[in-house]
Amino acid sequence: MGCGTALRASEGGMNTIIIDQSDMGQGASGVNAGTLSMQIKRVKLMPYAIKGHDMWQKMGQEVDFHKTGGYTLAFNDREADLLHDRMTMKKEAGANISFVSPAILQEKEPSLAQKIVAASYCPDDGYANSSLTGQYYRKRITQLGINYMENTKITQINETSTGYEILSGENRIQTKRILFACGGWLKEAVSLIGEDIPVNARVNTVSVTERAPRLMNSVIGHATGLLTMKQKNNGTVLIGGGWQGIGKPSEGRGKVVMDSLIPNLQLAKFAAPKLAKVRIVRSWTGFEANVPDFYPLAGKLGKRDNAFILGCVRGGYTIGPYISSLMGDYILGKEPEMPLFDPSRKFEQGKLI
Amino acid sequence: MYDVIVIGAGPAGANAALTAEHYGLNVLLIDEGSDAGGQVWRVKSKSILSAPVTETSLKGDKLRQRVKSSEVDILFETRVWQIEQNEEHVWQLGLQGVCERSSVSGKALIIATGAQERVIPLNGWTLPGVYGLAGATALFKEHMILPGKNTVVAGSGPLVFFVASEIIRLGGTLSAVVTLNSRFEWLKAAAEMISKPGLLWQGVKWVFKLHIKGIPLHWQSALSSINGNEYVQDVDIIKTTKYGYLKRKLNVLVEADSVCLGHGLIPAIEATRLAGADHHYDETLGGWVPTIDQCGRTTVKYLYACGDNAGILGVQAAPYRGELSAIAAVEDLTGSTSETINHHNKALKSLGEEAAFGIAATALTIPKNGLIENIGKNVEVCRCEGITREEIEIELIKGSVSPNSIKSGTRCGMGPCGGRFCSESLAMITESITNQSREEIGLPTARPPLRPVSMDEISDELDYDELPIPGVSPL
Amino acid sequence: MSSENTDQIKRTEKISFTFDDQTVEAYDGETIAAALLRRGVIHLRNAPNSNTARGMFCGMGVCQECVVEVDGYKVEACRTKTSNGLIVKKVSYV
Ligand SMILES: Cc1cc2nc3c(=O)[nH]c(=O)nc-3n(C[C@H](O)[C@H](O)[C@H](O)COP(=O)(O)OP(=O)(O)OC[C@H]3O[C@@H](n4cnc5c(N)ncnc54)[C@H](O)[C@@H]3O)c2cc1C
Ligand code: FES
Numbered sequence: 055m056g057c058g059t060a061l062r063a064s065e066g067g068m069n070t071i072i073i074d075q076s077d078m079g080q081g082a083s084g085v086n087a088g089t090l091s092m093q094i095k096r097v098k099l100m101p102y103a104i105k106g107h108d109m110w111q112k113m114g115q116e117v118d119f120h121k122t123g124g125y126t127l128a129f130n131d132r133e134a135d136l137l138h139d140r141m142t143m144k145k146e147a148g149a150n151i152s153f154v155s156p157a158i159l160q161e162k163e164p165s166l167a168q169k170i171v172a173a174s175y176c177p178d179d180g181y182a183n184s185s186l187t188g189q190y191y192r193k194r195i196t197q198l199g200i201n202y203m204e205n206t207k208i209t210q211i212n213e214t215s216t217g218y219e220i221l222s223g224e225n226r227i228q229t230k231r232i233l234f235a236c237g238g239w240l241k242e243a244v245s246l247i248g249e250d251i252p253v254n255a256r257v258n259t260v261s262v263t264e265r266a267p268r269l270m271n272s273v274i275g276h277a278t279g280l281l282t283m284k285q286k287n288n289g290t291v292l293i294g295g296g297w298q299g300i301g302k303p304s305e306g307r308g309k310v311v312m313d314s315l316i317p318n319l320q321l322a323k324f325a326a327p328k329l330a331k332v333r334i335v336r337s338w339t340g341f342e343a344n345v346p347d348f349y350p351l352a353g354k355l356g357k358r359d360n361a362f363i364l365g366c367v368r369g370g371y372t373i374g375p376y377i378s379s380l381m382g383d384y385i386l387g388k389e390p391e392m393p394l395f396d397p398s399r400k401f402e403q404g405k406l407i
Numbered sequence: 408m409y410d411v412i413v414i415g416a417g418p419a420g421a422n423a424a425l426t427a428e429h430y431g432l433n434v435l436l437i438d439e440g441s442d443a444g445g446q447v448w449r450v451k452s453k454s455i456l457s458a459p460v461t462e463t464s465l466k467g468d469k470l471r472q473r474v475k476s477s478e479v480d481i482l483f484e485t486r487v488w489q490i491e492q493n494e495e496h497v498w499q500l501g502l503q504g505v506c507e508r509s510s511v512s513g514k515a516l517i518i519a520t521g522a523q524e525r526v527i528p529l530n531g532w533t534l535p536g537v538y539g540l541a542g543a544t545a546l547f548k549e550h551m552i553l554p555g556k557n558t559v560v561a562g563s564g565p566l567v568f569f570v571a572s573e574i575i576r577l578g579g580t581l582s583a584v585v586t587l588n589s590r591f592e593w594l595k596a597a598a599e600m601i602s603k604p605g606l607l608w609q610g611v612k613w614v615f616k617l618h619i620k621g622i623p624l625h626w627q628s629a630l631s632s633i634n635g636n637e638y639v640q641d642v643d644i645i646k647t648t649k650y651g652y653l654k655r656k657l658n659v660l661v662e663a664d665s666v667c668l669g670h671g672l673i674p675a676i677e678a679t680r681l682a683g684a685d686h687h688y689d690e691t692l693g694g695w696v697p698t699i700d701q702c703g704r705t706t707v708k709y710l711y712a713c714g715d716n717a718g719i720l721g722v723q724a725a726p727y728r729g730e731l732s733a734i735a736a737v738e739d740l741t742g743s744t745s746e747t748i749n750h751h752n753k754a755l756k757s758l759g760e761e762a763a764f765g766i767a768a769t770a771l772t773i774p775k776n777g778l779i780e781n782i783g784k785n786v787e788v789c790r791c792e793g794i795t796r797e798e799i800e801i802e803l804i805k806g807s808v809s810p811n812s813i814k815s816g817t818r819c820g821m822g823p824c825g826g827r828f829c830s831e832s833l834a835m836i837t838e839s840i841t842n843q844s845r846e847e848i849g850l851p852t853a854r855p856p857l858r859p860v861s862m863d864e865i866s867d868e869l870d871y872d873e874l875p876i877p878g879v880s881p882l
Numbered sequence: 883m884s885s886e887n888t889d890q891i892k893r894t895e896k897i898s899f900t901f902d903d904q905t906v907e908a909y910d911g912e913t914i915a916a917a918l919l920r921r922g923v924i925h926l927r928n929a930p931n932s933n934t935a936r937g938m939f940c941g942m943g944v945c946q947e948c949v950v951e952v953d954g955y956k957v958e959a960c961r962t963k964t965s966n967g968l969i970v971k972k973v974s975y976v
Binding site: 439446452453454455456457458459523524533534535536537538539541542543545546549550551552554636637638787790791792793822823824827828858859861863 | 890891892893894908909910911912913916919920924925926929930931932934935936937938939940941942943944945946947949955956960961963
């Protein structure tokens with residue numbers, strides 16, 4: 055999202071530099087499961103997700119965008135009720151979601167489990183290949199001639215009369231404005247200028263299989279949100295669902311643990327039984343920023359006029375390109391098309407049902 | 408829970424397990440092979456009932472006998488796919504294979520996963536009939552079978568001569584033996600290997616055998632291409648400079664139906680990396696190695712590394728390295744005694760004597776700068792995903808400089824082998840374009856599983872109502 | 883050639899398995915890849931992207947080049963043992 059904002063700010067005439075401690079787009083945006091699903095988006099964020107989805111669609115082939123349609127599954131009555139309530143609300147919020155009978159689903163996706171009691175469908179759902187996020191942005195940024203520094207960790211930030219001085223090793227950069235778009239590393243980053251925000255990091259697990267015979271054509275989800283699954287054109291199946299690994303952003307890239315990986319894979323196998331014979335070639339984790347109410351952070355940092363923060367919680371991949379363009383406008387001093395999310399709001403504890 | 412778990416039952420791991428058991432600890436030894444012995448003392452296939460005894464088969468049998476008659480618990484034909492350490496420092500391993508258990512835990516973990524082969528790509532290296540040198544030794548030792556009817560053996564280091572001599576012993580035909588090393592390099596190595604005259608003499612015998620049989624031996628030469636459509640038909644052999652650059656126009660075409668090719672051994676570090684240990688680059692030890700003290704203690708508590716995966720020192724050094732790491736584990740778990748201290752000192756002294764030989768042999772395989780030229784732009788560097796050198800270079804020029812980033816952009820290293828065969832050459836190509844050191848280039852992030860594992864093997868049938876639902880995502 | 887039974891090398895009884903349409907004799911307990919190599923069958927699959935021919939390469943379960951299909955599972959031919967009547971197939975990719 056830092057890259058997206060930089061593009062917008064630079065197009066608006068600002069002299070911009072991007073600094074990343076690692077490679078461009080290798081944070082959450084480069085390791086996530088790439089699901090672009092309306093069905094897993096939160097009701098209040100739906101308008102943003104729809105815009106974000108359009109932007110991914112425009113990036114098209116360069117990010118391996120595919121609109122496959124997506125099914126969300128319920129395996130028992132409790133989940134069916136949950137699915138019904140949630141999807142109805144999302145539909146009202148503007149998502150193109152309908153309910154389908156298990157019989158129709160069986161016809162469209164014959165390799166899925168027999169035990170499905172209810173399902174919903176959204177034709178707009180699909181995926182992009184998150185591995186290509188960095189590649190895409192690096193290209194755009196180079197085209198626009200925006201400066202960037204990779205593998206440069208910011209170690210100190212001094213406030214100056216005109217803005218900020220950013221230090222990293224030998225490097226010193228003077229800037230009028232600063233945007234923190236450090237994902238799971240946000241808390242650590244803003245502490246460099248003495249701010250504290252209630253952000254922690256989720257450690258999401260994703261796995262990929264080797265090439266398998268065609269097992270599914272659409273993006274598959276689960277009523278609880280604990281499974282996302284898609285089979286790419288090359289036959290590999292990506293399995294996610296937000297199961298938590300361990301580790302801290304300050305200590306590497308997190309670790310996969312069997313206690314959460316195994317149930318994640320069991321659920322996938324339950325939904326698509328033929329996966330049983332397919333081999334997993336890699337499981338990994340990525341850090342995602344998390345705040346108590348699970349909404350994005352987008353706006354001014356504390357009481358400062360020239361420091362900003364942009365962090366996205368849950369589903370940030372879909373929304374990312376759009377909310378970063380709003381952020382870019384905001385930094386340019388323009389009124390954003392849709393409201394941002396004040397980082398200084400009072401955070402109510404969001405509910406997990 | 409075990410006191411000590413040892414992964415890898417080669418000479419290092421098996422001796423580590425036996426040593427830990429000797430000090431009264433409760434030990435588990437795991438290996439994917441069907442018995443102890445590792446690569447070097449590889450156990451014969453069960454389909455071979457009897458065969459002529461050789462020095463290595465004798466040593467292997469002796470080790471297997473010692474393991475069998477010990478109290479060490481064994482899990483053979485079992486692979487470790489995941490390694491975790493909890494907050495109390497207890498190790499938890501995910502297992503796959505014939506064993507009943509899907510996981511096992513232990514207080515100390517000794518990793519002895521040995522070496523894997525470095526094969527620097529060249530045109531035609533993906534053809535059926537091309538084998539790694541180490542892979543070829545597996546054919547001889549395990550199956551007593553030849554790679555083909557007429558074979559070219561090529562590459563660097565001692566394995567070239569060992570493989571050639573084994574092919575002769577098993578009655579095969581050699582079309583040519585091609586070594587990147589010069590006679591001078593061998594002489595230099597020999598001077599450092601003089602502490603082991605027996606082994607040195609062995610080497611001389613190998614070369615002599617080739618001469619007697621009239622087999623063309625090409626010193627300081629390389630294969631520039633392996634030719635054929637579906638199978639190997641012939642190979643081009645070219646003289647190189649001292650630094651491994653091909654001298655054009657001087658190639659010899661030699662017919663062959665098989666090629667054994669390898670450029671030295673490199674430590675198999677996936678397990679120590681997955682376990683979280685720090686690693687550094689040391690070309691004299693074969694490349695990336697876990698950072699260890701002289702007993703094999705890594706930077707992670709209760710994690711030890713011994714054997715070639717901790718730096719290529721060869722089979723002679725391995726048993727002592729195994730003993731040392733077991734003693735370290737014993738001392739860390741139960742405290743030191745005069746016996747452990749004496750044992751430690753003795754093993755350390757023996758290790759010192761043996762290590763020099765291994766280092767001299769490894770020096771012969773340090774990749775020469777010129778080798779990189781031999782990877783043509785259309786050569787598939789990543790065999791799994793079919794990623795060519797050219798595709799990698801384009802990605803580098805576009806601005807990706809780290810292995811993680813190149814992987815993302817090209818899929819190089821994302822296939823089923825997990826980048827185990829391309830990461831060396833990927834780093835060499837990166838080095839040649841960005842001028843970063845190997846240490847600066849680094850390694851891609853270590854991730855499980857250590858080997859591809861089917862969902863069935865990882866996860867039992869799900870009792871749906873038992874699924875630990877950690878809280879549904881927010882609305 | 884010494885890869886067969888000789889005076890010096892004694893091997894187990896012969897069994898047979900199939901590789902696609904081919905019936906292959908093997909010594910009981912040897913690996914699929916070794917048995918196929920003995921019969922001169924070394925082209926085990928085609929690579930997914932380049933479609934080039936592949937066979938056993940590392941011989942020790944690392945490179946995944948020798949992968950074949952047994953009972954719907956992908957297995958390493960260099961490490962999987964043969965047995966009488968075993969049905970082995972070439973893998974195919976979508
Ligand atoms: C495993 C996983 C799966 C996911 N699946 C999905 C999905 O399927 N669909 C979906 O819509 N969303 C998904 N998400 C969420 C989505 O990926 C994120 O919300 C989004 O990418 C966040 O973007 P970001 O740019 O804010 O953060 P990031 O991509 O994490 O970028 C932050 C960057 O800041 C850099 N940085 C941090 N600190 C410093 C410092 N001190 N100095 C310099 N640089 C620094 C980091 O290196 C990093 O590159 C998933 C997230 C994860 C982790
Ligand atoms: S030959 Fe490499 S895995 Fe079998």
